[in-house]
Amino acid sequence: MADIIQLLPDHVANQIAAGEVVQRPASVVKELLENAIDAGADSIKLIIKDGGKALIQVIDNGIGMSTTDARLSFERHATSKIKSAEDLFSLNTKGFRGEALASIAAIAHVELLTKREEDEVGVQLKIEGSKVVTQDVTVTPKGTSLCVKNLFFNIPARRNFLKSIQVEFRHITDEFQRVALAHPNIQFHFYNNGSELFNLPSSNYRQRIVNVFGGKTNEKLVPVEEETQVVKITGFITKPEFSKKSRGEQFFFVNNRFIKSAYLHHAVVSAFEGLIKPGNFPGYFLYLDVDPSSIDINIHPTKTEIKFDDEHTIYALLRSAIKHALGQFNVVPALDFEQDQNLDTPYAYKGKGAEVPKVVVDATFNPFSHDMASPSKSSGSGGGGTNRSSYEKPNTKGWENLYVGLESKVGKESDFSSVSFESEAITGSIFDDSKKALDHVATTFQLKRKYIVTTIKSGMIVIDQSRAHQRVLYENFLKNITIKEAVSQQLLFPLSLSFSKSDIVIIEEILDSLKTLGFAFDKIEDELVEISGVPLLVPESEVGMVLDQLISDYQLDVQIDSFSQSDIVSKTLCKTLAVKTGEQLDNDSQMALVNDLFACKEFKISPFNKPIYITITGDDIDKKFM
Ligand code: ADP
Ligand code: MG
Secondary structure (H helix, E strand, O other): OOOOOOOOOHHHHHHHHHHHHOOOHHHHHHHHHHHHHHOOOOEEEEEEEHHHOOEEEEEEOOOOOOHHHHHHOOOOOOOOOOOOHHHHHHOOOOOOOOOHHHHHHHOOEEEEEEEOOOOOOEEEEEEEOOEEEEEEEEOOOOEEEEEEEOOOOOOHHHHHHOOOHHHHHHHHHHHHHHHHHHOOOOEEEEEEOOEEEEEEOOOOHHHHHHHHHOHHHHHHEEEEEEEOOOEEEEEEEEOHHHOEOOOOOEEEEEOOEEEOOHHHHHHHHHHOOOOOOOOOEOOEEEEEEEOHHHEEOOOOOOOOOOEEOOHHHHHHHHHHHHHHHHHHHHHHHHHOOOOOHHHHOOOOOOOOOOOOOHHHHHHHOOHHHHHHHOHHHHHHOOOOHHHHHHHHHHHHOOHHHHHHHHHHHHHHHHHHHHHHHHHHHHHHHHOHHHHHHHHHHOOEEEEOOOEEEEEEOOEEEEEEHHHHHHHHHHHHHHHHHHHHOOOEEEEEEEEEEEOOHHHHHHHHHOHHHHHHHOOEEEEEOOOEEEEEEEEOOOOHHHHHHHHHHHHHHHHOOHHHHOOOHHHHHHHHHHHHHOOOOOOOOOHHHHHHHHHHHHOOOOOOEOOOOOEOEEEEEHHHHHHHOO
16 A cells, blocks of 8 residues: 655645634734734734724834745744744743744735835735735835735634624734733734724833723722742732722733733732632732743743743742732821722621621711612512512622621611512412421521521522522513613712723623613713613622623623523623622521522522532431431
8 A cells, every 4th residue: 555644735734723823813913913022113003804804904113024034924933033942941022933924824815014124115925825926016114014804714614613793803902902011112003993992102011001991090000019039020900999700800921921820810819818809809910020941831822821930939929929019008098098998997708897887887888879779778668579689788789798797687687577578478389398398497507608508398408609699680680671671770970980992892882782781871981981870680889890790791702602682691790799609698698598599480500500509308318327
């Protein structure tokens, strides 16, 4: 038999490589921006159309390329950035694989314009699916312009797999922001469908963060500074009170390269322990400088994960640097009346401060939200459908309430009796067994601040508190959206919230569904949203967080496979507002939650398809004793 192995033709090899390098338009954006930075540009323009599906163009004023280099740059493993394997250990460029341009040119229509300072004229190259279509001499300014059209034109399967324009746009914005945050000294412009989204002048780290995330960000930032032999840490964390339920504004840069690291993230979060509510995340923008030979960035094709030689030390240093920054910062508020009072409070989510007098707590409360959703008001309106879930309030209204479980319980006693009453009435028809059991015993207890344990006729059930509450809220929201349509509570004073420009773009896109939900908007501006009405079950103090979560869920691919818009929205809301693992529930709240759960249409499975409870029968227990 003849030999059967052949070398793959270049264009096939390139297409295969492209599968790794180019997952979506945002990958192209990242590669092109990085090339522009490596070329020493101090001004970079990014232009996209239709989420990058129609056009991605990056224009820089860097060193440009000679005609020969321009041709070579599209060859695989063609790079000016490393010459030998040793160079891999002292990398100070973004690129080094020499794969990006070859990969991109294999799966798109690419047009390159480039000129070096010293050359009279530049060169224009057009390449389609790895084939050079034209090469011309051209007049063009110093630097490089790379234009990528019809991404995946020759791989329909990949093209069809792209998400909606909005989702792809969001991925691009993410990449853009990462690069822009890593290089504040470089000026960036970003145009989306012909309009300017970002115009970021050359500045410092702090100013760049503010320019990207909006004017309100400045006051949230606490500087972090630490220099040791292993690592130099600079950057900012956000003050604890600005922590969010959604992840998003969390950035690590190592030697000015954005990286993801669950391990380092943990270091930061653990430094915040006790300062923020469980399930919330601090924002951070942390720049780590290490010796390039002490890291390996070669472990991931898209290079967002790196390996440190001495990860443990970096973890410890990072954690202590942040603790230090937080500590320093916490000294200041005593003297500064502008500071939020929350920061002076010795809060601890472990519920240590249960004896804090009621008065103190109310003082830290937002007076507006108190007006809108005070316990007295809700009980005054009778045992209506929405009141059934009022037990959520001590736990979700604000983090202040976490350490005053005791107080809230007293304040809501009357509420809960009516709550339980109504729930039981409903429960009776659906879950007879447990209803009877609950009637008789009516005891619940909380296990590990995570489960609610209660007895039923046949034994006992262990309920995941967070999932149970998600289910209860989910059905409530769905009902509100589908049946009642736009049940809105008008705010006494409109609420002004600031968002980044890219978030505003998303708010505008989902405006209709937000309105159906019950949100009413007075104004939507550059970085500001004024809200005059919110959905019935959303406490005013949670509005900002809910919107953040809606925005971040929308960016994820959630909406693609979800059945309908209202379903996504209900899911986001229930996820955001439900009690979390780690939150203490008093007895009445536990009871009310159990009752409400079994009044749901589907009480076994959470909205995210997870089991809500398990049953342990008497027999099961008997067996254990055999
Ligand atoms: P890498 O960045 O890993 O070297 P690329 O395929 O991204 O690989 O680029 C190949 C080469 O093309 C680079 O090494 C560089 O010499 C050249 N090049 C790419 N983009 C630019 C640019 N914007 N300006 C100048 N040279 C560039
Ligand atoms: Mg590159």
